[in-house]
Amino acid sequence: MSETTDRLLVVVAHPDEETFGCGSLLAHATASGVPTVVACATRGEAGSPTPGRGLDDADMAEVRESELREAAKLVGVGRVELFDWVDSGMDGEPIPGSLCAAPVVEVAAVIASLIDDVCPSVVVTLDASDGHRDHAHIRDATLRAVEVSSWRPSGVYLHCLPQQLMRKWVEALVREQPDSEHLGLGDLGTPEDKITTVIDTTEFLELREQAIAVHRSQTSPYEVMPAGLRQEFLTAERLQRVHPDWDGGPVETDIFAAADASF
Numbered sequence: 552m553s554e555t556t557d558r559l560l561v562v563v564a565h566p567d568e569e570t571f572g573c574g575s576l577l578a579h580a581t582a583s584g585v586p587t588v589v590a591c592a593t594r595g596e597a598g599s600p601t602p603g604r605g606l607d608d609a610d611m612a613e614v615r616e617s618e619l620r621e622a623a624k625l626v627g628v629g630r631v632e633l634f635d636w637v638d639s640g641m642d643g644e645p646i647p648g649s650l651c652a653a654p655v656v657e658v659a660a661v662i663a664s665l666i667d668d669v670c671p672s673v674v675v676t677l678d679a680s681d682g683h684r685d686h687a688h689i690r691d692a693t694l695r696a697v698e699v700s701s702w703r704p705s706g707v708y709l710h711c712l713p714q715q716l717m718r719k720w721v722e723a724l725v726r727e728q729p730d731s732e733h734l735g736l737g738d739l740g741t742p743e744d745k746i747t748t749v750i751d752t753t754e755f756l757e758l759r760e761q762a763i764a765v766h767r768s769q770t771s772p773y774e775v776m777p778a779g780l781r782q783e784f785l786t787a788e789r790l791q792r793v794h795p796d797w798d799g800g801p802v803e804t805d806i807f808a809a810a811d812a813s814f
Contacts, residue, residue: 557585557807560671560704562662562693564650564685565595565638566619567766571773573675573710574626574759575752576788581627582755585807588669589623590632590662592650592689597638601770614768622765626758632665634658639685650685658692663700670702673806678709678791680717680741694793706806707794708748714740716783723777741791748790748803759785 559580561573569577569589580587595615600606606614616633623631636658639651646652666674676693679686690709697707717740752759763771773781792803 556672557583558669558671558673559585559587559806560590560666560669560674561587561710562590562592562674562676562689564592564677564683564689565598566591566593566615567595567598567622567769567771568677568686569619569628570622570626570759570762570766571771572677573788574622574762575755575785576675576710576750576790577623577628578626578755578758578762579750579752579788580807583807587628588630588632588665588671589619589628590634590665591619592634592658593636593638593685594633595638595769597640598769600768604767606768609768611768615766618766618768622762625762625765626755630669634661639688641683651688653688655688655692655695658688659695659699662693662696666696666700666704667702671704673706673708674704675708675710675790675806678711678741680712680714681739697794704794706792708790708792708806709741711741711746711789711791712739713746713789714742716740716780719780719783720772720776723780724775741789745791746789746802747792747797748788748806750788750790750804750806751786752788753786756782756786 561569563569577587594612596612598611600609620631636650636653637648639645639649674697676690677686679690697704
């Protein structure tokens with residue numbers, strides 16, 4: 552497949568996930584000559600601003616949208632699409648108009664329309680292994696969308712938080728704060744045997760760090776990690792291929808090669 556026919560669509564729930572989660576993947580695609588589009592379901596209104604950054608009275612929807620667009624541009628994203636659902640927050644009854652209050656089929660229809668417009672060869676969304684309900688909702692809607700869209704992507708992936716690294720993070724948190732309640736986090740993340748694809752993105756580490764810094768309204772999870780663990784998270788992108796079906800074998804190292812092979 553030529554560079555002009557490869558296209559990547561990344562679908563996330565909140566601003567910063569395109570960078571905290573998929574930033575190096577997007578930079579990798581750009582460096583490979585692949586046009587990229589990011590779709591974000593909400594403006595992250597429920598996210599509290601990081602203290603001490605002068606944003607306590609700011610309009611978080613406006614701030615976070617601006618951060619999203621700036622960070623996406625930095626890693627080479629050619630187009631950002633923002634949907635109009637409201638951030639559902641972490642718990643409680645989802646308010647009308649929030650992402651989780653919208654039926655999956657409704658959200659899927661909007662994403663399917665974008666898929667038909669973009670015609671991506673590869674679609675990536677969140678694996679939701681961190682337990683956030685908006686992440687699970689956008690995952691389910693995106694997987695539904697690729698089934699009902701007129702354009703059928705050749706490769707569909709979930710962007711994974713590796714369980715092995717999540718457990719290392721919990722261990723580090725417990726060492727620093729022995730009385731804290733972090734133990735439940737140890738069951739989060741995607742088990743290693745479900746990760747089908749690992750892309751070495753070491754060369755994009757500095758660019759990824761710059762993009763993370765753009766999201767100054769939020770405290771990134773990497774800020775509270777030991778330096779070595781931070782580097783482990785940020786120098787490889789780990790994904791689970793859900794289409795074409797994974798039949799085992801060596802771990803993939805290129806999502807676009809898989810898309811080519813499926814034609």
